[in-house]
Each structure stands twice: as structure tokens, then as C-alpha cells.
Amino acid sequence: MARPYDLILYGATGFTGRRMAWALKGLALPYSWAIAGRDPVRLKALGAELGVPWHVADAQDKPALADLAKQARVITSTAGPFALHSDNLVQACAAEGTHWCDLTGETAWVRRLIDRHHDEAVRRGTRIVPFCGFDSIPSDTAVDRLTREAQQRWGEDLARVDVRWRLRGGLNGGTMASARAIGESGDWRVMGDAGILTPHESLDKEQRTRLRDATRPWRDQTSNRWLVPFIMGPVDVRVVRRTRSLLGLDPLAILQREGQDLGGGRLRASMATLMLGAFGALILTRPGRSLVRMITPAPGKGPSEESIQKGRTRATFDAKTTGGKRLVLELDAKGDASNLVTVRCLLEATLMLLEGAGPGEGGVMTPVVAFGPELLDRLIATGEHQVRVSVPNPG
Numbered sequence: 001m002a003r004p005y006d007l008i009l010y011g012a013t014g015f016t017g018r019r020m021a022w023a024l025k026g027l028a029l030p031y032s033w034a035i036a037g038r039d040p041v042r043l044k045a046l047g048a049e050l051g052v053p054w055h056v057a058d059a060q061d062k063p064a065l066a067d068l069a070k071q072a073r074v075i076t077s078t079a080g081p082f083a084l085h086s087d088n089l090v091q092a093c094a095a096e097g098t099h100w101c102d103l104t105g106e107t108a109w110v111r112r113l114i115d116r117h118h119d120e121a122v123r124r125g126t127r128i129v130p131f132c133g134f135d136s137i138p139s140d141t142a143v144d145r146l147t148r149e150a151q152q153r154w155g156e157d158l159a160r161v162d163v164r165w166r167l168r169g170g171l172n173g174g175t176m177a178s179a180r181a182i183g184e185s186g187d188w189r190v191m192g193d194a195g196i197l198t199p200h201e202s203l204d205k206e207q208r209t210r211l212r213d214a215t216r217p218w219r220d221q222t223s224n225r226w227l228v229p230f231i232m233g234p235v236d237v238r239v240v241r242r243t244r245s246l247l248g249l250d251p252l253a254i255l256q257r258e259g260q261d262l263g264g265g266r267l268r269a270s271m272a273t274l275m276l277g278a279f280g281a282l283i284l285t286r287p288g289r290s291l292v293r294m295i296t297p298a299p300g301k302g303p304s305e306e307s308i309q310k311g312r313t314r315a316t317f318d319a320k321t322t323g324g325k326r327l328v329l330e331l332d333a334k335g336d337a338s339n340l341v342t343v344r345c346l347l348e349a350t351l352m353l354l355e356g357a358g359p360g361e362g363g364v365m366t367p368v369v370a371f372g373p374e375l376l377d378r379l380i381a382t383g384e385h386q387v388r389v390s391v392p393n394p395g
Contacts, residue, residue, distance in 0.1 A: 006031035006354055008055070008072040010089060011079025013042040015302040016103065019343045020078055024350075025050050031354055036068055037079065059085040062092070069096040074353045076346065077102040081178040082130075083109040083185060090128065094121055099353045100128045103346055105135030105235045106178060108187035110364070111196050118364040125362040129370045131239050132349040133342035137367045138315065139163065139236035140243055141376040142329050142387070143256070144368045146319045147249075149327055149389055156321040157249070163258040164220050164318070165230050169311030169336030170303035177299045180292060183283030191234065197242035198251045207252055213237075214257055215277075217269035222318050222328075226269035227259025231276060243366040253322075302339055311336030326393070332386045333379075344385065348378045 009024065011017040012035035021035055034053040037043050047054035055071075057064040059079065069075065069092035079085040082104040093100045094117040104110065110130045121128050131140070143161055150156050182188050190196060194211035214229045230236075236258055241251040262272050282288030302308075313333040320326055333341045345367075352358050352371045360370035367375060379385040 003071055003073055004032065005034050005053075005072040007033040007074045007076065007350065008036050008068060009033065010036045010057075010068070010075055010077040011085065012054075013037050013039055013046055013300075014078055015300050016339065016343065017078040018046065019339065020076070020346060021046065021050055023343055023347050025052075027347075029354075034072075057089075059088060062088055065089045065092040066095070069093045069098045072098060074099045074101075074350065076100075076350045076353075078346070080104060080106075080175075081180075081182070082106050083112075083187065087112075090117065094126060094128065097124050097126050099126060101132040101346065101349045101353060102130050103133035103135070103342060104130045104178075105133075105232060106182065106187065107196050107235055107238050108182070108185075108190050111190070114197070114364045122361075122363040127353060127360050127362060127370050128364045129349060129353070129360070129367060130364070131235070132346050132367055134313075134337045134345065135232050135342075136236045136239040137345040137349070137375065137379075138313070138331060138333070138341070139258070140239050140366055140368045141373075141379070142315070142317045142331060143240050143254070143319075144243065144373065145376055145387070145389065146317060146327050146329050147244075148373065150319070150321045150325070153327075153391075154321060154323060154325055156323045156325065158254050158319050159322045161254055161256045161317055161319045162220065162222070163230070163233070163236075163256070164223060164225065164227060164316045165258065165260045166314040167260065167312070167337050169313070169338060169340075170307055171297065171338050175338060179279075179283055180289045183285075183289055188280075188284065194238070195241070195251075197238045198245045211237075211252065211255070214259070215273075217266065217273050218259065219266075220259065220261070222316070223261070225261050226264070226266050227261055228269050228272045228276065230258040230260045233258030239366050243368045246363075246365065246369045303336060308336040308339045311340060313337040313341045326391065328390050328392055330386075330388045330390075334384045341385075344379065344382065348375060348382075352378070 012021045036055040036057050038058040040056045043054040057068045065088050077086045194208050213234045220227050237256045245251040315331040317329040358371035
């Protein structure tokens with residue numbers, strides 16, 4: 001039976017949700033779509049602005065969520081923390097065969113989605129695709145492009161990827177709320193597992209030690225710059241491992257390390273790493289989470305539009321192959337990573353689900369497994385996302 005909508009955007013009245021809604025509106029899509037969430041007043045106002053239907057479905061109202069899932073071919077969610085506000089809706093989508101994508105970086109939650117829904121989604125051909133924002137499309141697609149280049153050029157796999165991020169922008173309240181929720185739920189206890197998104201039996205104790213996340217600053221050998229452990233690096237590397245596992249590649253073959261270049265020398269990098277550790281410690285206690293809530297943006301709030309547009313997202317992916325050869329991928333994307341690049345990524349993932357594009361046939365997938373190399377090509381085609389692959393010192 002035909003469904004009333006091609007797409008429903010859930011969490012549309014939040015800071016990122018509104019940006020996503022207006023991005024969809026600006027495309028004049030040949031698809032029927034609606035917005036949904038839990039606040040009828042805000043939904044009605046936004047629906048009137050956009051000229052689209054709106055539906056109320058609280059994150060804990062399972063009958064309303066089941067009805068929502070029945071009404072669309074695709075549901076895209078910006079409603080984080082996802083373990084709190086999108087869990088029941090994914091369950092409804094899995095039951096109704098509704099395709100799904102979201103912005104989460106919550107690896108513990110996605111592990112639960114895999115355990116609950118992967119096999120059924122594979123059987124039914126339903127694509128459930130988390131990590132479709134800045135967490136972790138840029139990293140997942142970049143490593144995939146490098147992997148394909150190494151295979152095509154030399155018939156070799158990657159052995160190591162070192163990533164240097166240079167970011168200009170800010171965080172929104174939804175991201176901070178997700179961090180606090182991870183601390184409160186206890187999910188942080190398992191998120192340090194290097195194999196959380198891949199079969200647990202594939203990692204022995206020695207391998208888990210070898211793949212342990214960086215906790216100290218280090219000097220990047222290529223740029224000679226001091227790097228701070230990138231806060232989203234542990235998410236990115238686990239997504240890449242799942243990609244490789246689902247594609248039949250060894251998920252443990254690549255040693256991937258992601259750092260952020262904040263400028264300055266070793267002292268500044270060390271101080272920033274200490275502050276990052278202090279933030280991590282704060283969200284583990286109730287008083288600490290209260291303090292973080294006081295000093296960071298509230299849910300629904302974020303940087304100014306001017307700040308978002310002036311932002312920049314740059315990264316260097318420096319890879320070595322199993323044969324000792326070197327490939328470098330340079331990424332340069334216009335805009336703030338957390339508030340503009342993330343929406344651009346989610347938008348392309350949503351469009352590919354609507355179009356039925358990409359090789360993924362069903363399951364709890366990563367962006368690369370669901371959408372293949374075309375996803376990166378489409379981001380490049382926007383003109384806002386530039387990628388260059390080179391072979392330093394060939395021969």
C-alpha cells in the first residue's frame with residue numbers, strides 16, 4: 001500500500017532539525033514530505049513557515065511512532081540524544097520496513113541497534129544508516145576513497161591512516177546534550193571498546209591494546225604540528241572498522257589515528273588534552289553534568305548564522321599501504337563542521353535513500369556500505385566539499 005509521504009523529518013524543531021528542514025525546502029524536492037517531533041506548538045509554527053504537514057509523536061509514545069513509521073518510506077532523525085529520543089522510532093521503522101538515517105555519534109546505542117535490528121533489516125531489505133552527519137561521513141568516505149585508490153593503483157590495502165583535522169566553528173546544544181546523556185546512562189563504559197561496532201569475538205586482548213584510542217598529544221610527522229586527540233576520532237575509527245567488516249575486509253588491518261590541530265606547540269596541545277580529559281570526567285558525575293549544562297549551549301541553541309557560514313572544515317588523511325606506499329587525501333569543506341557540514345552530509349544521505357541509490361541492500365549499515373563511493377562524489381558535486389588525492393614522492 002502506498003504511503004502518504006516519501007520522507008518524514010523527525011526532530012525538525014531542534015537547532016539542527018530546523019537547518020535540515022530548510023535545506024530540504026530549498027531543494028524543491030519531487031517528493032512528499034512532512035516534519036514531526038514532540039512539541040505541537042513549535043511544529044505547527046515551523047510547518048506553517050515551510051508549508052509542509054506536521055505530526056506530533058513523542059519519543060516514548062510507541063503507538064504514535066509506529067503510526068509515523070507506517071506513513072513514510074524514509075525517516076530522517078535529528079532528535080538526539082538518540083538513545084533517548086530516537087530509539088523507539090528506529091524500532092518502529094525496523095518493524096514497518098521504513099528506511100532510516102540520522103546524525104548520531106553514539107556508538108553504544110548503535111551497537112544495540114545492530115543486536116536488535118540488523119538481521120531483520122537484512123532480511124527485509126531495510127536500510128538503517130546511523131552516523132550520517134559529520135559523525136562520520138567525512139572520515140568514512142575519505143578512508144574508503146583511499147582504500148579504493150590503493151587497490152586500484154597497486155593492489156594493496158591500507159595499513160595506517162593518520163588524520164589531522166583543522167576546524168573553525170562551534171558546537172550546538174544538541175551535541176552537548178548527547179555528551180551528557182552518554183555520561184548519565186553509563187554508555188561511556190563500553191564506548192572505549194575498539195570493536196564495539198564489529199563482531200566482538202574478532203578482537204583479542206592484544207589487538208584491543210594495539211587499537212586503543214590516543215589519550216596524549218603527539219607531533220604529526222608530516223606537518224610537524226602538535227595534535228590533540230580528536231574528540232570524534234574514536235567514533236570515526238569504529239565506523240571505519242564496521243565498514244571494512246561489512247565489506248569483507250579485515251577491520252583490524254588499519255591503524256587509524258585522528259588528531260586536531262589547534263595551533264601552537266606542545267604546551268598548548270598538552271593543555272587542550274587536559275581540558276578534554278576534564279570535560280570527559282565532568283560528564284561522568286551529576287554535579288559535573290550540571291556544570292557542563294550551565295556553561296554550554298542549551299538544546300535548540302547554537303552558533304550564529306554568520307559564525308556557521310564563516311566556519312571551515314579541513315582534514316589531511318595521510319595513509320600508508322601494506323606495501324609501504326603513501327597516499328594523501330585532502331578534504332576542504334565550507335562551513336562549520338557541527339552545524340553546516342553535518343546537515344550537508346545528512347541531506348545527501350537522505351536523498352540517496354529517497355532515490356534508492358547506493359549498493360546497500362539492508363541492515364544496520366555505515367554510510368559507505370549503504371551508499372558506496374557515490375556519496376562522496378555527490379558531496380563534491382555540491383561545490384562546497386573539495387577532495388584531492390595525491391601520491392607524495394611517487395616512485
